[in-house]
Amino acid sequence: MTRIYIKDLANHIGQEVTIKGWVDIRRDQGKLIFFDFRDVTGKVQGVILPNAKSAHEVGSKLRPEWVVEVKGKVNQRPEKNAQKEKQNGTIELEILEIVILSEAVETPFELGIDVNVDTHLDLLPFTLRSEKSKAIFKVQATIARAFREYFGGEGFTEFQAPKLIGDDAEGGANSFDVTYFKHIAHLAQSPQLYKQIMVGVFERVFAIGNVYRAEKHSTTRHLNEYTSMDMEMGFIDSFEEIMNIENGYLVYLSEILNKECSADFALLKASIPVVPAKIPRMSLRDAQVLITKETGKDCTKEPDLEPEHERWLCTYAQEKLGSDFIFITNFPTAKRPFYTFRNKQDPTYTDGFDLLFRGVEITTGAQRIHNYNDLVASMKEKKLDPEKFSYYLQAFKYGMPPHGGFGLGLERLTAKLLGIDNVKEATLFPRDINRIDNLLSK
């Protein structure tokens, strides 16, 4: 018999149907056995009546997480038992026949109850099945899909950036070493150099993929492997265009989230942000003057924003400018990577930006240097050896248009959107200094 998804059962009242899924909960009440069954689309209550002998025999063995195929009749619940606010709360499946597809051992605790992060991570193949985890990773998949749809629609071509990087351009304390035959290679910290090369090919490109940071800390913010959503576009007149297009993506994302994920946000008690058509923009210097004036603590000499300043600016943007987002622009050249384009009026500042959202930076973006000689000079100024970047520099030798782009960490954005404090809960299989799936032995 064709499988009916649990979400569609209410369209089959009075009919015999087959569902497939997991036993979520079992409750015995005298001669009745009640179950909640779960499939990817939701849950439904089923009951075995005393006269259903063969179903009773199988049903009495079932425990949570057993996988079953259930034939039953969809009944309307009597008005007094109806729970209208709940999925399938007005119907019930009268169970006629159960086939066991897989047994399960006793679960360590009831699926979905709050456990500490380490227990959650130890048992991910089980704990990821909770409603909460499913909602988180459905939202995450939607964020990435919206990125592809939006930039695809804007004429961007997706490419797969390599993650295995030579010993020439990358390296440093933050990179993982890979034994590559007789050589040492590295895991990419970003697709930056490749997306710039690809601007020379397709003008507008994006890439979504894993990146690596050899962070030695295990905190609620650090991940050693995460997903970066990166775009880069050519023939821009100014870095304002990069902010404009990111703004456009965020507006699109919030539309899609409202359309497809409002139940997930409700479950997680989170709110989908309103994204203004024009997210406010403020230069770092103006921001520092403002913070100094309002808080009385002088930060105008600092080269960057402290976490407390990011939080302050987010509160300010929300209260005074009516926006959950704010772009902070023109960070000092000294604090930005070698490829960052310098402001023409004052080359000690860059034409780049951070995007702040709910207290933290979620994006770094900028126009990039496209002139070969300027790029080599900038490398030298930063004490980098242009020889080690010879592969990448070819793109600039052979003519690169003015271009820029940004990167957006998928897990951090997911966590911030959903109000999740520990980014590891918004990461499918998080790796940190102590853990790759299982805890690493000491």
Add this chain to the structure above:
Amino acid sequence: MTRIYIKDLANHIGQEVTIKGWVDIRRDQGKLIFFDFRDVTGKVQGVILPNAKSAHEVGSKLRPEWVVEVKGKVNQRPEKNAQKEKQNGTIELEILEIVILSEAVETPFELGIDVNVDTHLDLLPFTLRSEKSKAIFKVQATIARAFREYFGGEGFTEFQAPKLIGDDAEGGANSFDVTYFKHIAHLAQSPQLYKQIMVGVFERVFAIGNVYRAEKHSTTRHLNEYTSMDMEMGFIDSFEEIMNIENGYLVYLSEILNKECSADFALLKASIPVVPAKIPRMSLRDAQVLITKETGKDCTKEPDLEPEHERWLCTYAQEKLGSDFIFITNFPTAKRPFYTFRNKQDPTYTDGFDLLFRGVEITTGAQRIHNYNDLVASMKEKKLDPEKFSYYLQAFKYGMPPHGGFGLGLERLTAKLLGIDNVKEATLFPRDINRIDNLLSK
């Protein structure tokens, strides 16, 4: 002035427009200077007439790969000069003004001419700009997009599989070692174990991402980092469903390629395959009996198909069954991974398949073992230590539905579709034992 894309110029005959792009070719003819300009949408011929003094001054400096902004008037070419079969062959841009956005050094050879693979790879930031390379990677992006669209439409959820794998489950000669703080980790050879875990969460999942093989050979077939498109689905009745859904994807892919990439296939002198609504299926044993009968060489005792047999079967399928594709099913259990489901009638054979296309295997797929005890027994039979798979095995302890899936190598599929002999030409930034971008020092 708003930039007009080169593909749209024919809609602006008689108007002054601005284009942006690269100088593709320059030809001086007496007092006239001709150019081909190139942007991501195509090429157009431009001409500087002798009276356009300032344009002449700038234009006389230009060489291939210089990046320019060109103001000009779109003119219809006289009938005798029209090249109707060519993009923009009936129009010409009368150049009024040129702004140089970037200079370029002299190119090592004319973009697009045939060079040997090593030269091509040495100069990728330049050579990827050729029409041929752009067509290859546009087709590749389209294959991946079609995969996402098709499986997304079939209720699959995309997830990001980790590439950094612990020392427990993976390992062996074919895996790269990563120095992970005080431990050794590995680069994933496939997302297999994770996509199975995710079936327990979302029932139907797919992942597109890099995978790694420490191949010690540099050949036209080997890659050390490639892109795997993987799907896995739960609640199947048989592995036939996996073949059905892969068949459905390939039908959809061929529709999309016909709609969006026919010019790219024409440029590469390749043909988009016709995908039958039902790709022929043949068991390995039947295939071996057939090969033995037709070729006179007995291969019925062999545990697998030799490359020559794969080629023979592809020719047979094309000539006798009218299909570029053929599924070969039920390989011996001894030759398949531990998680492969065994045929109920004869457990020495598996419920799995290979898909052959144009002479080679492009997919391996199967139903998987979903019963915990069967899975542990299969590991032991294969001399694997279940303890090392404890994380993965949790999914099976806590109830897994019958499930299966397949993996498809993006670069190999791209190469086979486009008739490219060396898979490295269908890989954006190929890594092999001798090369990560630049040749590795000896």
